Amino acid sequence: MTAPIPEQQQENHDPDALHGFLRELTRFTLRFSGEGAEGVDRVVRGIARTYGGRAETVLVADGAVLSVTAGGRTLTSTVTAFPDVARLDRVVALKEFVERLRDTRPALSEAAAGLRRIETLPSPVPRWARGVGIVLFSLGFAPAVQPTWYEIGTTALLAALVAALTVLSERRPRLARVLPLVAATLVSLVTLGLLRPEHGHGGPVLIMLPALFFFVPGDLLSAATAELVGGFLTTGAVRLVYALVLLLQLYVGVLIGVAATGTSTDALFDTAQDTDLSRWVVVASWAVFTLGLILAFEVPWRLAGWVVGLVYLALGVQAAGTALAGEVVGTFVAAAALAATADLLARPPGRPPRLVLFLGGLFTLTVGSLGLRALTSLAGGHVLHGFHDLMDFVTIVTTIAVGLLAGAALVPARGLQA
Structure with missing residues (x-):
């Protein structure tokens, strides 16, 4: 039997x-x-x-x-x-x-x-804490746009508005679909209609960018380019189109604010203010950025050390490479180092996933903001400046994508294991 x-x-x-x-x-x-x-x-x-x-x-x-x-x-x-x-x-x-x-x-x-x-896991942080995270995320990024106290102060105000709007949209799916457009319009209206930054404070777009960085799809653009270069043509192409749609929502939102406030498009030229922050404040700002990322993207607190380490790894390698051989080489080496390190660290059981290790460092390298600056400069009639930003945008996004692939190629293949 x-x-x-x-x-x-x-x-x-x-x-x-x-x-x-x-x-x-x-x-x-x-x-x-x-x-x-x-x-x-x-x-x-x-x-x-x-x-x-x-x-x-x-x-x-x-x-x-x-x-x-x-x-x-x-x-x-x-x-x-x-x-x-x-x-x-x-x-x-x-x-x-x-x-x-x-x-x-x-x-x-x-x-x-x-x-x-x-x-069905409940959120590890309350809704208000996610809003705080978006503010810190923007504040930490602000010195990378303009290392000035004025930039930090205006970002605090504008990012608080964006955070409130984002938290509000979590239970309103229709608003969430056009959230980048609505957020960019709000930020543009407040910047041009209320703050009215003087010439010495830098261009208006530079004032707006940190508060909108949560929506800038630089990471999505780099990932799409990496998929295209790696042979995943369909996923890469769709992801690229979606990233461009998000970027265009931000661009149109800024232009709506320009039109509503009667501001001349000539004001969209992104002149930068001279720095008045010490180097250590700029370095420490990335810790604030990482704290904001942990709250905004709901990363478990036990993984905070990993995320901080990879953020500063990407920044350090990029700074060293740029000092030695220029921005393109520095960005390429940083992307390769980030990809290889995240992949190796994520493999042992019990370690954080590659995406969690990878995302913070990738945010420090991505240049979706360059795309928005290029579009607004072109809209303002600054053709040469706009095309210069556009070429920088294409160059750096491609450099990051190829660097990610090079970094992945440096480590042994995973095979079919999860």
Whole structure:
């Protein structure tokens, strides 16, 4: 007489159960992890192998076609999910969850329940704290735009308005879709209509930029370019178009403020004010920036040291490389060092995910603000200056993307493990 097969073992070899779980895992990874096409594919294929099956994915930026082969059957389905990196605590929980699956291989019903628990995790910070994070995020970035006390003071006011608007939009999906446009319009109206910065305070766009940096898609542009260079043409192209749409929302919002206040477009020339901050204040400002990032993107506090370390690594390598060989070389080397370090540090079990380690440093390198400055300079009739910014924008974004790929190539491949 043949011994009965345990119920868990039967379930784990059921093609329908495996396909259903991998479908939910694909959707979750697309929606919450913020990983590019390579990362999503690696996680799904790795877990399929853990359960004795095989999975193949064809990915676009907001969807996937998933094929799962198990028990002599192949099942195919489509998955759609809008990518979002606003909740990095879920990214951390996802990596820990995938590691547990690989080590313990629980029943698929238990694994599915665990995935649902991650999806419904309560926010680790209250809504008001996320608003504080956006303000600190902007304040920490402000000295990188203009190292002046005036820039910090105006950013405090403008970022507080943006933070309040962002927190308000969390329960209003329609407002969230056009939030960059609304935020840029508000910041432009207050800057040009109320603050009216004098010529010695720098150009109006430079005053606005730190408060809008939360919406500037520099990281998205770099990631899209990296995917295109790496051969993920569909995901890279869609991500690039989406990043440009976000950038255009900011641009149009600034122009609405210009028109509403009757300001001449000539004022959009982005002259910078002479510095009145010490070097140590500028260096310390990135710690404020990182604290803001932790609150705004809801990174667990236990990972704060990792995030701070990678931010200052990127800054230090970029500064050294720029001093030795110029901005392009410095940015390339910093991007490569950031990618290689984040990848290596994230691999051991129990370590933070690559995205969490990577994101803060990438923000310090990205230059989406250059794109906005280029567009506003062109709108103001400053053609030569605008095209100069535009060329810098294209050059640096491409440099970052190629640097990220070079850094990834320096470390051994992960294979299909999650």
